[in-house]
Amino acid sequence: xxxxxxxxxxxxxxxxxxxxxxxxxxxxxxxxxxxxxxxxxxxxxxxxxxxxxxxxxxxxxxxxxxxxxxxxxxxxxxxxxxxxxxxxxxxxxxxxxxxxxxxxxxxxxxxxxxxxxxxxxxxxxxxxxxxxxxxxxxxxxxxxxxxxxxxxxxxxxxxxxxxxxxxxxxxxxxxxxxxxxxxxxxxxxxxxxxxxxxxxxxxxxxxxxxxxxxxxxxxxxxxxxxxxxxxxxxxxxxxxxxxxxxxxxxxxxxxxxxxxxxxxxxxxxxxxxxxxxxxxxxxxxxxxxxxxxxxxxxxxxxxxxxxxxxxxxxxxxxxxxxxxxxxxxxxxxxxxxxxxxxxxxxxxxxxxxxxxxxxxxxxx
Amino acid sequence: xxxxxxxxxxxxxxxxxxxxxxxxxxxxxxxxxxxxxxxxxxxxxxxxxxxxxxxxxxxxxxxxxxxxxxxxxxxxxxxxxxxxxxxxxxxxxxxxxxxxxxxxxxxxxxxxxxxxxxxxxxxxxxxxxxxxxxxxxxxxxxxxxxxxxxxxxxxxxxxxxxxxxxxxxxxxxxxxxxxxxxxxxxxxxxxxxxxxxxxxxxxxxxxxxxxxxxxxxxxxxxxxxxxxxxxxxxxxxxxxxxxxxxxxxxxxxxxxxxxxxxxxxxxxxxxxxxxxxxxxxxxxxxxxxxxxxxxxxxxxxxxxxxxxxxxxxxxxxxxxxxxxxxxxxxxxxxxxxxxxxxxxxxxxxxxxxxxxxxxxxxxx
Numbered sequence: 066x067x068x069x070x071x072x073x074x075x076x077x078x079x080x081x082x083x084x085x086x087x088x089x090x091x092x093x094x095x096x097x098x099x100x101x102x103x104x105x106x107x108x109x110x111x112x113x114x115x116x117x118x119x120x121x122x123x124x125x126x127x128x129x130x131x132x133x134x135x136x137x138x139x140x141x142x143x144x145x146x147x148x149x150x151x152x153x154x155x156x157x158x159x160x161x162x163x164x165x166x167x168x169x170x171x172x173x174x175x176x177x178x179x180x181x182x183x184x185x186x187x188x189x190x191x192x193x194x195x196x197x198x199x200x201x202x203x204x205x206x207x208x209x210x211x212x213x214x215x216x217x218x219x220x221x222x223x224x225x226x227x228x229x230x231x232x233x234x235x236x237x238x239x240x241x242x243x244x245x246x247x248x249x250x251x252x253x254x255x256x257x258x259x260x261x262x263x264x265x266x267x268x269x270x271x272x273x274x275x276x277x278x279x280x281x282x283x284x285x286x287x288x289x290x291x292x293x294x295x296x297x298x299x300x301x302x303x304x305x306x307x308x309x310x311x312x313x314x315x316x317x318x319x320x321x322x323x324x325x326x327x328x329x330x331x332x333x334x335x336x337x338x339x340x341x342x343x344x345x346x347x348x349x350x351x352x353x354x355x356x357x358x359x360x361x362x363x364x365x366x367x368x369x370x371x372x373x374x375x376x377x378x379x380x381x382x383x384x385x386x387x388x389x390x391x392x393x394x395x396x397x398x399x400x401x402x403x404x405x406x407x408x409x410x411x412x413x414x415x416x417x418x419x420x421x422x423x424x425x426x427x428x429x
Numbered sequence: 430x431x432x433x434x435x436x437x438x439x440x441x442x443x444x445x446x447x448x449x450x451x452x453x454x455x456x457x458x459x460x461x462x463x464x465x466x467x468x469x470x471x472x473x474x475x476x477x478x479x480x481x482x483x484x485x486x487x488x489x490x491x492x493x494x495x496x497x498x499x500x501x502x503x504x505x506x507x508x509x510x511x512x513x514x515x516x517x518x519x520x521x522x523x524x525x526x527x528x529x530x531x532x533x534x535x536x537x538x539x540x541x542x543x544x545x546x547x548x549x550x551x552x553x554x555x556x557x558x559x560x561x562x563x564x565x566x567x568x569x570x571x572x573x574x575x576x577x578x579x580x581x582x583x584x585x586x587x588x589x590x591x592x593x594x595x596x597x598x599x600x601x602x603x604x605x606x607x608x609x610x611x612x613x614x615x616x617x618x619x620x621x622x623x624x625x626x627x628x629x630x631x632x633x634x635x636x637x638x639x640x641x642x643x644x645x646x647x648x649x650x651x652x653x654x655x656x657x658x659x660x661x662x663x664x665x666x667x668x669x670x671x672x673x674x675x676x677x678x679x680x681x682x683x684x685x686x687x688x689x690x691x692x693x694x695x696x697x698x699x700x701x702x703x704x705x706x707x708x709x710x711x712x713x714x715x716x717x718x719x720x721x722x723x724x725x726x727x728x729x730x731x732x733x734x735x736x737x738x739x740x741x742x743x744x745x746x747x748x749x750x751x752x753x754x755x756x757x758x759x760x761x762x763x764x765x766x767x768x769x770x771x772x773x774x775x776x777x778x779x780x781x782x783x784x785x786x787x788x789x790x791x792x793x
Contacts, residue, residue, distance in 0.1 A: 070465050071457045079458055079670060090454040090674065093435045094443055094623060096752045101434050128625075129493045129647060132669035136647045160646070167644050253670055259458060260672040261492075261625055280531050280644040282524070283493060283500045305496035306443060306617055308624040310454065310674075388460045 076390035079253035080406040086258045089317035095309040112319025119240035127263040131230040131251025134263030137284035145169030147196035152183035156206035182211040189219035198223045203232035206393040208354040208365035217244030235334040235362040246271040257407020258318045261311040337410040344419045366401045374398045380429035440754035443617035444770040450622040453681035459673035476683025483604035491627040495594040495615025498627030501648035509533030511560035516547035520570035520757045546575040546722045553583035567596035570757040572718040572729035581608030599698045599726040610635040621771020622682045625675040701774040708783045730765045744793035
């Protein structure tokens with residue numbers, strides 16, 4: 066049996082989890098209909114309302130990773146033949162296109178260069194009457210933030226569907242104030258919790274216009290809603306065997322974030338990202354994401370001319386136990402992706418990363 | 430904050446996990462493309478081949494609970510218009526009907542009384558040329574075992590799709606020998622691991638006849654196969670952020686089962702179940718499942734005349750921290766479901782349960 070490595074997870078996610086979340090994994094298992102577990106799901110749904118900044122009744126965690134959240138979003142609001150407009154500026158927006166097509170939608174894509182944000186006006190006016198407008202808040206493939214509030218102001222009758230996988234718990238996400246109708250995230254990025262649940266929220270407006278019988282049973286919002294008590298009716302209808310281990314971890318994280326204060330959490334991510342990005346530029350490295358739209362929690366760096374991207378990553382892994390990410394698709398060997406998320410959004414992480422990168426550029 | 434209860438999980442699942450699985454939850458997180466994680470997924474897939482008793486290349490864990498496994502099974506082999514025959518003798522076979530319908534199948538159901546096994550011949554001859562024949566090996570709602578080997582011998586050209594949620598790791602499941610084409614399970618029953626992964630296996634024959642573009646991206650077997658290395662092609666294509674926490678737990682369980690020996694594990698479940706069922710009858714209680722088809726790992730008991738089912742369950746929970754299950758649907762108040770699964774399939778569990786039940790019948 067090989068030695069178990071302790072990885073410093075500075076890739077695009079997962080990140081190292083908050084200690085509270087790790088400790089909570091040891092909480093004894095609970096059945097999925099145990100009164101103590103029901104109380105836990107209530108706390109988790111309330112905590113998620115806090116981080117999503119929403120009053121939405123249908124705010125819960127899907128029992129899968131962030132990708133299951135994306136699938137749940139499209140499965141529950143798209144019916145075959147619906148028009149779905151997608152602002153495409155990266156890999157995860159491409160996935161939104163794929164998901165919408167699998168649900169039978171007529172997809173209208175509005176493309177932007179990778180590394181740039183979407184233009185809300187161009188997306189909002191791409192079709193006179195779309196059922197859904199979809200976009201990615203924080204593109205994990207490029208490190209770019211798009212203006213979801215502006216898109217919300219222009220959405221008209223459409224439902225606004227947003228990927229917040231790399232933003233929730235790291236930068237502001239204001240579901241109600243921005244007019245977001247459906248949003249999903251994962252636990253393993255800025256929320257600093259092991260992967261396995263997908264925070265999800267849906268406005269009343271979206272719920273009323275949902276697909277009443279989606280292909281997916283597992284992610285059907287009306288069944289999940291009945292399970293967590295969002296839907297009126299007989300209490301806690303069995304739907305699936307939710308993992309009390311995962312809920313306990315998320316419960317502990319949400320309590321920690323409430324104590325730290327959400328705005329302080331965002332400020333911590335911003336400070337770490339600013340410091341890191343300034344340090345990289347001081348080292349003479351160039352950033353990939355457009356200036357003014359850079360995510361603090363996920364930095365994209367251009368691999369310098371003549372440097373072997375994979376070799377640097379392998380050096381960091383073997384010498385430092387540090388994971389950073391390669392670029393995605395066309396950017397695979399020309400961009401690195403470095404995350405400072407959750408428990409890793411600290412000054413210590415920044416200093417270690419800058420030093421390790423400097424070392425790698427000299428020695429790898 | 431309320432005190433954290435330590436529950437003895439003798440319901441229909443989850444059960445208390447094996448200590449190896451619980452300890453493994455503390456293993457430091459790994460990225461989903463880390464070499465150490467890839468080695469772990471390889472071990473898990475190999476271990477699952479051992480418990481499924483199969484050589485299937487497409488043997489892996491879906492990143493969701495057992496229900497996601499059921500959804501993956503139907504999503505990957507059913508195309509709209511396909512004929513799906515389902516042998517229905519309980520709640521989870523009803524779910525198979527629901528799933529097949531959601532995928533657009535023409536469903537032919539062959540019904541049997543709850544508490545009885547399916548008749549393989551009646552199911553196999555219900556349609557001259559079905560695409561899929563589906564059945565539940567161990568019905569969690571009734572405690573009944575059906576003869577899957579017999580159904581496999583009669584399946585003809587159809588694909589045989591089997592729910593093994595409550596059988597895998599507790600009683601024999603022989604995928605290759607029985608001619609099963611697609612099967613799914615959960616980790617939290619006889620495998621004695623916290624919920625969160627769905628063991629899944631698919632024959633080459635089923636893979637060749639799969640739906641090439643299922644509605645579900647999350648559960649798409651060709652994408653999942655590329656991720657775990659079952660599909661030829663570029664190594665380990667990113668699909669989703671699998672949870673190293675959950676994999677570590679399952680990895681540890683599978684290593685334990687290999688050490689104990691699969692036949693010894695089955696014998697332990699059989700011995701506990703036999704002893705428990707004999708003890709119940711000695712107490713004058715009646716069993717619900719048909720004699721000769723009773724699962725050792727899940728016992729269904731008729732609630733005696735004049736006894737309040739819910740009151741007994743509440744007493745066990747408050748006085749003993751013991752969870753047992755109510756019946757399902759029409760059996761809600763007339764049947765109890767008691768599981769002796771995984772780490773709980775022991776003589777100590779049986780003696781505690783019999784004593785606690787006796788106490789509850791006198792004092793609740």
